[in-house]
Amino acid sequence: MAPRRTALFEQHGAAGGRLVDFAGWEMPQQYSSVKAEQRAVREGAGLFDVSHMGRFEVAGEGAASFLQTVVTNDVSRLEPNRSQYNLLCQEDGGILDDLVVYRTQRRWLVVVNASNREQDANWLKERAPAAVHLVDRSEELALLALQGPLAQEKLPAEGVDLDAIPYFGSAEGMVAGIRMLISRTGYTGEDGFELFAPAESVAEVWNALLERGAQPCGLACRDVCRLEAGLRLYGNDMDRTVNPYEAGLGWTVKLEKGEFIGRSALAAVKTRGPKRRTVGLRAGPRTIPRHGAQLTRAQEPIGEVTSGTHSFWLDAGIGLGLVRPDCAQPGSRLNFQSRGAEASAEVTPLPFYRGSAGKPPRNRAAETVTSDSTSK
Amino acid sequence: MAQRYYTETHEWIDLEGDIATIGITDFAQAQLGDVVFLELPPTGKALAKGDAFGVVESVKAASDLYAPVAGTVVEVNEALTDSPESVNQDPYGAGWLMRVRVEGDVGSGLLDEAGYKAVSEQAR
Known part of the structure; x- marks a missing residue:
């Protein structure tokens, strides 16, 4: 095609x-x-x-209460002209997509990943009550x-x-x-x-x-x-086999809001604790943890790199990894293979770099906003 | 004037006498994206044709480099340690990788400009 x-x-x-x-x-x-x-x-x-990216309008009587039953965050808290980061989960708590729900003066819009457009549209249409319509505005x-x-x-x-x-x-x-x-x-x-x-x-x-x-x-x-900025990418850092607590996105899951798809599975994960955790990985200036690379500690496999690149801004290889919970402590050193040799990365608090997002206007200039965990 | 050859693995070779200057092509650098660092062999290293002689790592991926000719490394481009972006900005000039004293027959299996153009267009 x-x-x-x-x-x-x-x-x-x-x-x-x-x-x-x-x-x-x-x-x-x-x-x-x-x-x-x-x-x-x-x-x-x-x-x-x-x-x-996919842009869908959720229209019709009951659009908001329908959204509330399919996403993890509490849509009822959204005032007009506000938006909210959200997850779409399946029954077992695995993540189907991450999305932003926008409430405008008159409408509800959701913006989803390009790779999941058709999947999400079908998932939502199949579950929407008769009065709610999903209109593709893309x-x-x-x-x-x-x-x-x-x-x-x-x-x-x-x-x-x-x-x-x-x-x-x-x-x-x-x-x-x-x-x-x-x-x-x-x-x-x-x-x-x-x-x-x-x-x-x-x-x-x-x-x-x-x-x-x-x-x-x-x-x-x-x-x-x-x-x-420590932001997850669907398909790399999360997919259907990863739940929100493993992805470090538990803050988007509002168990107390009422019934929604995946709620009971997610409540169980929250109670027993996730089996893996997402961590920031910071390597040296000449090695890059790459997507799919195995992470080890003392020669023992403990997880894998889900995203990685070279940060020009920090002059370091940086990445995200899904690891055993006992290896997720900031400051721990984990190993990975880089160009045929063993390299190491330090588990680092996220984000690697705190930019101007969410800052009041007078504090948006780049040079004033390095976070504690980063050095330039 | 040096004679320029290309390989199917997107290296270029400028041959002057028995000294071959080697780099990666403009097509290769565009495919790689921003080059972040390179691993190049020490001078004096003997290479057989087709040997993996180094690695170029870009924002996208680490890729092996293959020796397009047999010979001994006589010089590597040390400036790339501090400015690997030269490989992107000037792949046939400041972005050269190494110089090799060639042994044996050079021309076999190498492409001329028209031959390489056909290869890279197919890869596009």
Whole structure:
């Protein structure tokens, strides 16, 4: 099957993007270099096309109470113009997807991973009561992410007070003269916005943001940024065989909210404790823990690397691993194979790097926000 | 003027007399993405044609490098330790990897520019 293209396919080519197949989509891997793009996200503003992700509207009478029965977090706590990180679990507590639920003034939207679009749509449709409809808005709504400490400065917004949008908040407004939902969310650890722009005019928005100095950024940069920020990637760090407590995402599971799919299995996991834990791994500057690599302690296998890359920002190999609980203590050293030799990594608190995300405006400048656990 | 050859494993060779300068092609660096570091052999090391002589590690993956010719390593590009990005930015210039004093027949199994273009287009 030919890979699918987003509404910005022409723009990616024009900006020098090198396109790769990602979950059935022809997406930019990088434009200039990962290092340069990442620097833009950490110090300025990077612009990502994330239109490959699925955007569904959950419509109809009872949409909110239906969502409450399929996701792990407590949707009833969501006020209009707020959004919430969430998990979709199967009956045994295994994670089907991670997603963000957005409540706007009038609608409920969910944004899911590209690789799980069809699966999630089917899962939700099969379980929705007759009055609730899942409407796929992915074709008509493009999705851009403008990320970085200068994101707000670079966003030509009108008719909306951006300062009044909190982290995980949203509002309707005009960007480059086009009306859209503007959400202060992202996947990089930096402050920034996700823009739900009409697909037919998203190219104008993209061009306007580039003109204001946003750097186009590809999937490779996105992966480095999310990993430095300690954010999980579905398919790497979690899948159906991993439950939220193992993934370190127990904070998204609200057992007390009432019945939802996976609740009893998750309650049991919470009581007995997870069999594995997700840890941050920090290696030396010349070794990279890679996805799938076995982790050992004293020659004994104790888990595996689920994600890994080189962090230019920290000049270190960094990764996430799923390990035996007794090996999850920060400061423990674990071993892995790197280029045929044994290398070691230290179990490190997450995130590796604390960016401007969630910070009040005056504290968003990059140089003021290194966390205790990182050194530059 | 050096004569340039290519391999199916995306190395290039500039041959001048019996000294071959070796690097990876523009296609290879683009596929790898940002190069993070390289492991290169010590000078004096004898290589047989096809030997894995080093590793290039990028943000995406670690990839073995294969000797396109037999010979002895006479020089490695030490500057890459501090600036591995030269492999991305200037793969045929500042991003060269090593120089080898060639032994035996060089040309067999190597590709000219047109031959390599066909190979890399097929891989695309």
